[in-house]
Structures are given as structure tokens and as C-alpha cells.
Amino acid sequence: MIDVYFAPTPNGIKIPIALEELGVPYRLIPVNLAANEQKRPEFLKINPNGRIPAIVDPQGADGQPVSVFESGAILLYLAEKFGGLLPAPPRERIRALEYLFFQVGGVGPMFGQAGWFARQPEKIAVGIERYQGESRRLTAVLEARLREAPWLAGESFSIADIAHFGWLRSAGYAGVKLEDFPAVQAWVERIAQRPAVKRALG
Structure with missing residues (x-):
């Protein structure tokens, strides 16, 4: 346990x-x-x-x-x-690790800062523009990947998808409109329907 x-x-x-x-x-x-x-x-x-x-x-x-x-x-x-949750084929394993670290080093920090700046009583335009713009850029990277493969590692659902899911399902927090990224939006919806994800989210 x-x-x-x-x-x-x-x-x-x-x-x-x-x-x-x-x-x-x-x-x-x-x-x-x-x-x-x-x-x-x-x-x-x-x-x-x-x-x-x-x-x-x-x-x-x-x-x-x-x-x-x-x-x-x-x-x-x-x-x-x-x-x-970590593919055995070497190329897929590499992709899974790449996108795992892409999330912890990029998507998480940028989305977090975008949301923080947007919610401050004193609006600092340069901070909002910087972090929301970077959040959209990073989402575009995911969009390109998910147009060529069903999951971030390739054919296998992995820890890379789990790492990104929480942030992308709340993309509006970072000023990102998911409807502008249809492959990401469809991926979020597929993950949300997985039985294990439903159990975890209660």
C-alpha cells in the first residue's frame, strides 16, 4: 500500500x-x-x-x-x-521520457506562471503575455506530436500522457483555448474516458 x-x-x-x-x-x-x-x-x-x-x-x-x-x-x-506505463520498444521509451521531461521542465512551469500572473490583482502585462504565449507555443508542440501519433510515446499510453493530462485538461487556466488545438483536445477527451482515470478522479 x-x-x-x-x-x-x-x-x-x-x-x-x-x-x-x-x-x-x-x-x-x-x-x-x-x-x-x-x-x-x-x-x-x-x-x-x-x-x-x-x-x-x-x-x-x-x-x-x-x-x-x-x-x-x-x-x-x-x-x-x-x-x-513505460513502453518497451527503445524508440517509444525515448519518446515517453522526452515528453515526460518536456512536461516537468516546460508545460508545468509555464502553465503555472501563466495562471499566476493572470490572477494577480495588479496586472503585469509583460508577464501575462510572456507566459500565456509560451503556454500556447508548448501546446502547439503537443498538437504536432498528437497529429502524428495517438499517444505522446507513439502507440502506447504512458507516463508522458499522464504527466501532461492534468495541465491540459485545465488549459484555460493558462489562457490556452483547447479548441485551437484539436488533436490535443481529442487526446484529453480520450484520457478522461479511461476507466482508471475516472476512478482516480472520483
Whole structure:
């Protein structure tokens, strides 16, 4: 039973989706971000960066409990440990890892900044234009990929799709209109209909 320290954010939902897809039992431990529970000393022992998600696996590689933080690292850990969501063919595996890191290094930070700037009482036009423009550019990269393959890795649904899903299903937060990206929009809708995703999102 893996403990998942969780809040229902674009990053937070990645981990229950992956665990449902893998058929691995888990326990959600809600973290109240508004109350700054992620900054409490007991949580910082699990994730020194004070962010969700984080997991504790009671059966690490050495048989001892291990904690993992950062959503991309958690997804990769789970895929490798439980043997799923990471394609075996080398080229597809490479694509899956590329798009996983594309999300954690690009889509997540840019979408997050776009939403933050757009919601400040004092509107800073250069920040809004910069981050919303970059969010649209990154979505166009995904659009091009999904016009040539059903999933980001290629023929296989993978951790790369899970990593992006939470952000793209909430694309309006970053000022991105999904109707301008029909391949991405169809991909979001396909993922939302997966039974494991429905279970994870409750």
C-alpha cells in the first residue's frame, strides 16, 4: 500500500492516475495547501521542497520504506517498479521520457506562471503575455506530436500522457483555448474516458 500525499492539482492527480492504471493499491493522504500543511516539518522530511505530490513506498528496493518527491520522478519510479506505463520498444521509451521531461521542465512551469500572473490583482502585462504565449507555443508542440501519433510515446499510453493530462485538461487556466488545438483536445477527451482515470478522479 503506497501512501500518496495529495491535493487535487494538475501535479497532484498524476500519481493516483498512474497507480490506478498500474493496479497498485494506495492510500491518499490529503495535504491542505491553503493551511500550508506542505510546509510542516513532518512533511518536509518526505519532501524537503515542501510541495505535493510525494509518496512513501513501504517496500523500497532494499525492502525498507522509501520516499519519492517530484511528480516526474514518482511517475518514473512507479513505471519502473511495477512494469507498466513505460513502453518497451527503445524508440517509444525515448519518446515517453522526452515528453515526460518536456512536461516537468516546460508545460508545468509555464502553465503555472501563466495562471499566476493572470490572477494577480495588479496586472503585469509583460508577464501575462510572456507566459500565456509560451503556454500556447508548448501546446502547439503537443498538437504536432498528437497529429502524428495517438499517444505522446507513439502507440502506447504512458507516463508522458499522464504527466501532461492534468495541465491540459485545465488549459484555460493558462489562457490556452483547447479548441485551437484539436488533436490535443481529442487526446484529453480520450484520457478522461479511461476507466482508471475516472476512478482516480472520483
